[in-house]
Amino acid sequence: MHALDWLNFFIANFQTGFGPFVSVYLTSVGWTQGEIGLALSVGTLAAVIGQLPAGALVDAVRRKRRAAAAALVAIIVSALLVAAWPILLPIFVAEALHAFASGVLNPAVAAISLLLVEHSRFGERLGRNARYAAIGNAIGAGLMGACGYYLSGRAVFILTALLGAAALAALAAIRHEELGPAARPAARRPDRRQCRPPPWRALRDPRLFILCACAALFQLANAAILPLAAGFVTKRAGGEAPLLIAAGIIGPQLVTALLAPRAGWAAERWGRRPILILGFGALPLRALLLAGFANPYLVMVFQLLDGIDAAAFGVLLPLIVADITRESGHYTLSLGVAGLFVGLGATLSTAIAGFIADRLGGAAAFLTLAGIGATATALVWIMMPETRPLPGRVVARAFKRPD
Amino acid sequence: MAAGAAPIPAPDGAAAEQRGVLVRRFPAQDLFSVLGEEVRSAAGADMGRIVDVLADETGRPRAAVIDFGGFLGVGTRKIAVAWRALCFGGTQKHGIVLPDLTPDQLKSAPEYEASGKPVAVITPSPLIESGSDPCPGP
Numbered sequence: 204m205h206a207l208d209w210l211n212f213f214i215a216n217f218q219t220g221f222g223p224f225v226s227v228y229l230t231s232v233g234w235t236q237g238e239i240g241l242a243l244s245v246g247t248l249a250a251v252i253g254q255l256p257a258g259a260l261v262d263a264v265r266r267k268r269r270a271a272a273a274a275l276v277a278i279i280v281s282a283l284l285v286a287a288w289p290i291l292l293p294i295f296v297a298e299a300l301h302a303f304a305s306g307v308l309n310p311a312v313a314a315i316s317l318l319l320v321e322h323s324r325f326g327e328r329l330g331r332n333a334r335y336a337a338i339g340n341a342i343g344a345g346l347m348g349a350c351g352y353y354l355s356g357r358a359v360f361i362l363t364a365l366l367g368a369a370a371l372a373a374l375a376a377i378r379h380e381e382l383g384p385a386a387r388p389a390a391r392r393p394d395r396r397q398c399r400p401p402p403w404r405a406l407r408d409p410r411l412f413i414l415c416a417c418a419a420l421f422q423l424a425n426a427a428i429l430p431l432a433a434g435f436v437t438k439r440a441g442g443e444a445p446l447l448i449a450a451g452i453i454g455p456q457l458v459t460a461l462l463a464p465r466a467g468w469a470a471e472r473w474g475r476r477p478i479l480i481l482g483f484g485a486l487p488l489r490a491l492l493l494a495g496f497a498n499p500y501l502v503m504v505f506q507l508l509d510g511i512d513a514a515a516f517g518v519l520l521p522l523i524v525a526d527i528t529r530e531s532g533h534y535t536l537s538l539g540v541a542g543l544f545v546g547l548g549a550t551l552s553t554a555i556a557g558f559i560a561d562r563l564g565g566a567a568a569f570l571t572l573a574g575i576g577a578t579a580t581a582l583v584w585i586m587m588p589e590t591r592p593l594p595g596r597v598v599a600r601a602f603k604r605p606d
Numbered sequence: 607m608a609a610g611a612a613p614i615p616a617p618d619g620a621a622a623e624q625r626g627v628l629v630r631r632f633p634a635q636d637l638f639s640v641l642g643e644e645v646r647s648a649a650g651a652d653m654g655r656i657v658d659v660l661a662d663e664t665g666r667p668r669a670a671v672i673d674f675g676g677f678l679g680v681g682t683r684k685i686a687v688a689w690r691a692l693c694f695g696g697t698q699k700h701g702i703v704l705p706d707l708t709p710d711q712l713k714s715a716p717e718y719e720a721s722g723k724p725v726a727v728i729t730p731s732p733l734i735e736s737g738s739d740p741c742p743g744p
Contacts, residue, residue: 219678222678222679223676223678223679223680224678224679225679226679227655227673227676227678227679227682230642230655230657230673231642231644231655232642233639233641233642234641234642235641235657235658236657236658236720344677344678347678348677348678351678429680430680430681432681433676433677433680433681434681434682434683436681437674437675437676437681437682437683437713438683438713438714439713439714440713441675441709441710441712441713441714442651442709442710442713444675444676444677444681444713445675445676445677446677448676448677448680448681449677449678452677452678452680561719
């Protein structure tokens with residue numbers, strides 16, 4: 204297994220601890236609901252606002268590995284802060300630090316991946332990244348769940364810090380020479396830096412904004428489904444609910460692990476559009492099925508469909524952004540823009556779904572999410588152009604590259 | 607609860623009284639925090655954690671909000687249970703116990719929302735019928 208595989212594995216692994224579990228932990232140390240809500244809002248706000256500057260930062264830094272290492276250290280520090288010092292200010296700092304560091308880490312890993320392979324094989328590489336991230340998510344959820352159940356909430360964050368250290372080791376194992384100047388796609392090479400177009404040109408590309416709109420709508424439909432479905436499972440299944448919800452979280456990750464490399468390969472062979480439409484289409488289907496059937500076992504079977512859209516989204520979003528910025532550079536800045544839209548969509552999703560579920564019931568909420576997901580799919584179908592570079596042009600550019 | 611336990615006189619009580627307050631010290635097992643504490647059923651099943659306490663206009667606690675179920679914080683539900691249905695430390699190491707409720711009774715209870723709506727408080731039926739204290743004595 205390549206060091207980059209391990210890096211993706213460990214990053215996904217430790218990111219499981221931050222998330223809804225923070226509120227369980229803070230509850231257990233006597234925080235009030237208001238304080239917890241505030242701390243989580245600080246994290247969400249920092250994550251959304253931080254995307255753009257984080258992407259720009261990675262863009263400006265020449266050594267992407269160092270940016271990733273700094274982000275990993277920041278996340279380890281925030282995990283230790285959460286474990287050691289669960290009072291207001293340190294937790295707020297930790298939440299903000301973690302959110303911003305994650306905003307740096309994800310584009311940095313994508314940039315490192317792009318430096319390791321030719322552009323024409325980047326889809327396959329992203330497929331592998333998504334596979335190992337999914338395995339890391341699945342194992343992380345199992346590990347953290349067991350840790351929280353048998354040990355304590357605090358132990359979960361100590362484990363998070365340890366896994367962060369493992370991710371640092373994996374990062375260090377990516378050898379410097381592999382990132383060196385030989386046989387690299389030209390966009391991010393230092394020798395091309397001086398003639399790189401200004402960032403606003405990259406940001407004015409209409410394809411980027413169509414992609415961002417699609418991604419925001421996708422997350423608007425997607426992010427609320429799991430919490431909503433899990434709430435209904437708790438309501439109907441009682442004592443078995445935690446196990447069923449765990450299955451509903453881990454199952455789709457295994458599907459993603461299976462499908463993601465295929466999605467990357469298929470996107471290189473048949474183009475980005477068909478795979479993106481296929482993946483996006485699985486989302487409204489899942490929401491429709493969840494609206495129609497309430498049985499908690501069936502709910503967890505339907506959740507497996509999440510593996511399909513997660514694989515397509517996880518591979519195609521960074522791949523299409525790489526296609527779009529191939530000429531102009533500014534890959535991670537553009538990833539930051541996409542991350543901003545994704546974050547906004549995800550944040551609004553739970554609010555909208557919660558509001559509708561409250562007034563009109565769960566089925567209405569799932570139907571609304573299905574409608575939004577169908578709109579996202581239609582938008583991809585109608586508006587999103589194919590961005591796969593033509594094979595002929597790749598060869599031509601390769602021969603033209605000055606040495 | 608150790609109802610008859612007399613407060614330990616504070617050594618610095620005299621000094622405090624000069625300023626118009628009385629300092630009383632209680633043994634640690636007599637007074638304890640409830641926020642964030644785990645709740646169990648009579649059989650020892652996990653019933654979630656207390657996340658809030660609801661009081662009426664006289665200041666008496668009437669209900670405890672417990673955060674129930676879920677995995678790693680995903681899919682939990684907040685449910686208000688009658689304060690009288692909770693037993694505090696009566697059964698030594700068990701901590702806080704809901705003797706007359708099971709997870710299956712709790713799961714489908716209406717969810718508690720802090721949004722100005724009527725609050726649905728779960729009261730186990732043995733408590734309504736007898737009206738007596740469900741908790742075993744110390």
